Amino acid sequence: DAMVIQNPRYQVTQFGKPVTLSCSQTLNHNVMYWYQQKSSQAPKLLFHYYDKDFNNEADTPDNFQSRRPNTSFCFLDIRSPGLGDAAMYLCATSRVGSAGGSHNEQFFGPGTRLTVL
Amino acid sequence: AQRVTQPEKLLSVFKGAPVELKCNYSYSGSPELFWYVQYSRQRLQLLLRHISRESIKGFTADLNKGETSFHLKKPFAQEEDSAMYYCALSPEGGSYIPTFGRGTSLIVHP
Numbered sequence: 001d002a003m004v005i006q007n008p009r010y011q012v013t014q015f016g017k018p019v020t021l022s023c024s025q026t027l028n029h030n031v032m033y034w035y036q037q038k039s040s041q042a043p044k045l046l047f048h049y050y051d052k053d054f055n056n057e058a059d060t061p062d063n064f065q066s067r068r069p070n071t072s073f074c075f076l077d078i079r080s081p082g083l084g085d086a087a088m089y090l091c092a093t094s095r096v097g098s099a100g101g102s103h104n105e106q107f108f109g110p111g112t113r114l115t116v117l
Numbered sequence: 118a119q120r121v122t123q124p125e126k127l128l129s130v131f132k133g134a135p136v137e138l139k140c141n142y143s144y145s146g147s148p149e150l151f152w153y154v155q156y157s158r159q160r161l162q163l164l165l166r167h168i169s170r171e172s173i174k175g176f177t178a179d180l181n182k183g184e185t186s187f188h189l190k191k192p193f194a195q196e197e198d199s200a201m202y203y204c205a206l207s208p209e210g211g212s213y214i215p216t217f218g219r220g221t222s223l224i225v226h227p
Contacts, residue, residue: 092161
């Protein structure tokens with residue numbers, strides 16, 4: 001089945017130790033998103049890629065970076081994780097610009113739960 | 118800027134009872150509205166969207182532009198409906214950046 005895959009599902013890191021979360025998709029969608037979700041809160045958009053174009057949300061800390069080496073993969077890099085960065089990180093995709101289909105619908109991965117010690 | 122409000126953090130009902138999860142939005146144009154659902158230990162997934170005007174798993178939602186609402190309704194709740202529900206808004210013009218509400222946890226008791 002076409003889907004959005006996130007690895008790892010659980011990640012434990014130490015305060016200040018860089019960590020990378022990965023997302024891959026077999027849907028061939030042109031837009032990929034990274035969200036941060038803390039307990040009892042709405043998903044908060046960190047950034048997204050429209051094809052190769054990177055779009056950062058204004059309030060996303062510089063500590064968070066992203067890479068999209070090709071259509072299928074997208075990475076979230078946290079350069080120096082702090083205790084406040086512990087959260088669930090969601091990757092999502094959508095197809096934008098095509099006629100019909102699931103325009104604007106997002107497809108989510110299962111998430112990576114990050115713990116910072 | 119657009120905003121989505123889900124006033125209830127938690128909604129608890131008994132099986133067979135009607136359920137209504139509220140969603141209000143603020144946006145000056147014509148938005149596209151969605152309901153996403155997250156069952157326990159599963160990924161967030163689309164439940165329904167207003168332009169489809171369909172019923173999914175017995176749920177319906179009508180966009181009320183006058184009241185700027187998009188409430189999710191089901192006449193008879195089932196235990197398997199227990200989940201987290203998120204209302205989301207995408208601005209008109211094909212914008213692909215949705216705004217999510219904080220979510221409502223629905224618990225259906227046997």
